[in-house]
Amino acid sequence: MIRILLAEDQGMVRQGLKMMIETDEEMRVTGEASNGKEAVSLCESHHFDIVVLDIRMPVMDGLEAARIIHSRWPSRKILMLTTFNDDQYALEALKSGARGYMLKDAEPQELIRAIRSCLSGGITLQDHVAAKVMPKLIKHTKNEEIDPSITPRELDIIRRIGEGRSNKEISDELGLSVGTVKNHISLILDKLALRDRTQLAIYAIRHNIV
Template sequence: MLSILIVEDQVLVRQGLKMMIETDEELKVIGEADNGKEAVTLCEKHCFDLVILDIRMPIMNGLEATRIIRKRWPNLKILILTTFNDEDYALEALKNGANGYMLKNADADQLIRSIRSCLQGGLSIEDQVAAKVMPALIQENQQVDIDPQLTKRELDIITGIGQGLSNREIAEDLFLSVGTIKNHISVILDKLDLRDRTQIAIYAIRHHIV
């Protein structure tokens, strides 16, 4: 069973999300919070697999909570679920370490696919949001060269991450084990001085690797 924390200040929305998520028998909502500060407190007490965060909430918003959670629990997956199809919000969320950015008009199947993608190490971005975010990421750093320390194998893995593939999918494409992919990713993070897979995906887009 995969455990999920929902962070949303509207009770009815939380209840609706819980019902949608638990249509998948492998997903269980075991925590709920009204704001980012409560979310951080719950993460200190419980071991979650994924946190679903709204952006605009009282006391502490989802963007700040994302930054704190990513720093303190780097293996915990984070999915932003919001009404805001906003380029600036999406960019900040991804830079803070979010594994996905979805809009609240998604249906249950889309939400569950996005949750599973994040849990498997993929990068899940709503199509409408991606159409705004990707050009911005590319334009932001067009002149930066690819780090010459990267090997061809590492570039192949960066390409897969930039395409939103999970470690297993990359392993299958490259005929390697998942453990080998994880080892390569650790080396890539160290070489590029990056924090997580999301930053690798952004690196791939900025440097025209994908």
């Protein structure tokens, strides 16, 4: 079972999102919060596989909650769900440790796919959000050079992470085991002094690898 913490300040919206998510038999919303502070508190006392956060909430917003959760429990995936199709919010969400940014008007299957993508290590941005965010990420970075210590195989992996592929998808495409892909990613992160694959995806975009 995939255990999900859902943080949304409007009760009716939260219940609607819960119903959407739980149309997938493997997913259960096992924790609910009405603000970021409650979400952080629940993370202290319960285990969740993924945290779905609204951005604008009282007491503590989703961005601050994401930063705290990602810092304290880096293995827990974070998906931002919001009404705001705003490139700056999306950029801040990625910087805060989120692996996805979805709008609340997404279809149920889009939301479920986004959750699964985050859990498998992918990065999910809705197309019209990505169209705004990507130019911001690559602006003024066309002349940045790729670290010379990166091998061709590692470059293949970085490219696929930048394209949003999961570890399983990368392993299938390159003919490697999932464990080998994970080892490569750990080595790449160490070489580039990056925190996680979200930062690695941004690195790929900024260095024109994708």
